[in-house]
Amino acid sequence: MKAVVIAMAVVLSASLAYAASSSVVIAVGYNPSAPVVRIQVPADFVAMPIHVQNDSKDAVKRVDEVEKALRSIADKLHQSRDITLKQGVVSLSAREQSMLQSFSSYDSSSGSSAQLYLLGALKQDTNVFAITKRIYQVVSSIPLGEGTKFTLGNTTLGLNEPEKYRAQILDLISKSIAESKKSLGLSGSVEVDGLESPVSVMQLNEAEVALFINYRLSIQTKTP
Numbered sequence: 001m002k003a004v005v006i007a008m009a010v011v012l013s014a015s016l017a018y019a020a021s022s023s024v025v026i027a028v029g030y031n032p033s034a035p036v037v038r039i040q041v042p043a044d045f046v047a048m049p050i051h052v053q054n055d056s057k058d059a060v061k062r063v064d065e066v067e068k069a070l071r072s073i074a075d076k077l078h079q080s081r082d083i084t085l086k087q088g089v090v091s092l093s094a095r096e097q098s099m100l101q102s103f104s105s106y107d108s109s110s111g112s113s114a115q116l117y118l119l120g121a122l123k124q125d126t127n128v129f130a131i132t133k134r135i136y137q138v139v140s141s142i143p144l145g146e147g148t149k150f151t152l153g154n155t156t157l158g159l160n161e162p163e164k165y166r167a168q169i170l171d172l173i174s175k176s177i178a179e180s181k182k183s184l185g186l187s188g189s190v191e192v193d194g195l196e197s198p199v200s201v202m203q204l205n206e207a208e209v210a211l212f213i214n215y216r217l218s219i220q221t222k223t224p
Helices: 059-078 128-140 162-184
Strands: 002-008 014-019 022-026 039-042 045-054 083-091 112-121 148-152 156-160 189-193 200-203 208-212 216-221
Touching (some): 039 162, 045 128, 059 083, 059 128, 059 148, 128 148, 156 200, 156 208, 162 208
Antiparallel strands (some): 002 216, 045 148, 083 112, 189 216
16 A cells, blocks of 8 residues: 555634634735635735834833723724724833844834734725725824834735635535546545644735635555
8 A cells, every 4th residue: 555645735824813702814925835725705804913012111111101002092993993903912021121122123022012903894895905094094193102102014814704614615625635536547545634724814815815724635545
C-alpha cells in the first residue's frame, strides 16, 4: 500500500467572539496556497484596528487616560448606528516611561495601550471607501487626553457566522475528492484529516471573502 497526498493547506483567520452563540471573523489577506475547494460570498463588514496609547510618565495617569479614551470611543459609537466597537487586548504598564521610543506604532512597551476594532457594516449603498472615510470622521471627532494618541491600522473585511457555511463547504470537498480520484485513475481507501477545523475566512477583493476548511487528503492505493 502507498499513500498519495492530494491536497493540504494551512491558512489562519482571526476570530473575534461576540458571544457563545455568535461570532464575527476578520479575514486574513489573500493567500495563493489556500485550498481550491472554497466558496465566495459578500463580506458583512469592514474592520479597522485602532490602537489607543498614552505615554505619560505617571503610571496611574496612563491607566486613567487609556480608560477615559476607551469610554470616549464607546460613547461616540453609541451615537452612531453604522459603526460598532469590538474590544481587543488591553496592556497596562506600571513601569516608568522610558525615554526611548519604539519605532513601531503598535508597540505597547512604551506605555499603557489598548487594541480595538471598529466595524462598519457593508450594505448595498456602502463600500469599503465610504466606510473607511466614515471611521476616520468618527475617530477624528473624539477628544484626546494629554499624552493619548490613536493609531488606525489597515482595513480588512469580515464575516458574521462563517460556520453556517460548513455543510456547503463539506459537500464541495466530498465532490472534489470523488473528482480527484476519477481524474487520476486512483482507487482505494480515502483518509481526510482536518475537517473539524474552523471555517477560515480570506479576503478576495474590496467586497468579497472566500471561505474554506483546511484539510489534508490521502488515498491509500495498492502497489503492483
